[in-house]
Amino acid sequence: MFKTATRYIKHLLTARHTWGFGIHSPYMYKFAQYVVYEKNSYYIFERIEHFRKLLVHSDKKIAVTDFGTGVSSARNVSDIAIRAIKPARYAQLLYRIVNYAKATTILELGTSLGITTAYLASVARQSRCVTMEGCPEIANIAGENLRQLGLDNVTIVKGNIDENLHAVLETFESIDFIFIDANHRYDAVMNYFNQCLNKINANTIMVVDDIHWSDGMQQAWKEIQQHAAVTSTMDLFHSGIVFFNPDLNLKHYKLIF
Numbered sequence: 237m238f239k240t241a242t243r244y245i246k247h248l249l250t251a252r253h254t255w256g257f258g259i260h261s262p263y264m265y266k267f268a269q270y271v272v273y274e275k276n277s278y279y280i281f282e283r284i285e286h287f288r289k290l291l292v293h294s295d296k297k298i299a300v301t302d303f304g305t306g307v308s309s310a311r312n313v314s315d316i317a318i319r320a321i322k323p324a325r326y327a328q329l330l331y332r333i334v335n336y337a338k339a340t341t342i343l344e345l346g347t348s349l350g351i352t353t354a355y356l357a358s359v360a361r362q363s364r365c366v367t368m369e370g371c372p373e374i375a376n377i378a379g380e381n382l383r384q385l386g387l388d389n390v391t392i393v394k395g396n397i398d399e400n401l402h403a404v405l406e407t408f409e410s411i412d413f414i415f416i417d418a419n420h421r422y423d424a425v426m427n428y429f430n431q432c433l434n435k436i437n438a439n440t441i442m443v444v445d446d447i448h449w450s451d452g453m454q455q456a457w458k459e460i461q462q463h464a465a466v467t468s469t470m471d472l473f474h475s476g477i478v479f480f481n482p483d484l485n486l487k488h489y490k491l492i493f
């Protein structure tokens with residue numbers, strides 16, 4: 237916790253591209269202005285947030301499976317809704333990215349209760365959104381939320397991502413938007429990243445969550461930034477945005493979000 241706070245202070249002190257400052261690439265400047273810092277609210281936001289509220293106030297308990305140990309323990313749905321899922325601000329940023337990228341193929345690793353999934357899938361109802369979740373009871377709640385929101389363009393793949401990712405990727409020709417937010421360990425993230433590379437196109441945008449959460453995650457982020465397929469990145473501290481477009485000049489931006 238102390239380490240993360242120190243890292244955040246360092247980020248605040250070294251972020252030089254906030255509001256697009258110092259960004260010379262027209263594409264990245266527009267991205268900062270119209271995606272990262274845009275403030276418009278879309279009508280669907282309120283609807284999705286209504287479902288978040290229901291989860292936050294839920295008195296239901298479910299059996300949650302830990303992927304490290306395979307052990308199941310009882311957990312309050314409200315606790316998961318408060319701690320595990322992306323806050324509205326970040327989920328809405330992902331909505332804007334999917335919208336800006338005109339993504340029609342979307343992959344989320346780590347569904348949790350499906351709130352962020354709902355944002356990703358509601359940009360375009362004709363898009364195909366696949367989300368992967370290992371805990372069956374969590375996935376069931378996500379499925380119910382998405383059903384009630386009428387988002388029939390989402391497929392939830394239940395089971396261990398480490399075992400299922402290859403087969404899921406095979407069902408895509410290419411993927412326009414990828415959100416990596418499951419197992420937050422170095423090995424897992426690098427494995428997900430490397431596998432997903434087989435399905436990127438020039439306009440693919442990938443978001444990796446919690447890039448400064450641990451030493452391992454920071455190492456993974458550093459290696460992703462240095463990967464030959466990556467042409468630009470934006471570090472927002474809580475997450476990193478990765479671009480693969482060969483027309484972009486290789487540059488890494490740090491923004492306060």
Ligand SMILES: C[S@@+](CC[C@H](N)C(=O)[O-])C[C@H]1O[C@@H](n2cnc3c(N)ncnc32)[C@H](O)[C@@H]1O
Binds near residue numbers: 371
């Ligand atoms: C941080 S939460 C995802 C939050 C979600 N993307 C959101 O923004 O609301 C991570 C989820 O990934 C799932 N998970 C972690 N490791 C996994 C694995 N190896 N296979 C499948 N699911 C996994 C956990 O059960 C958990 O629900």
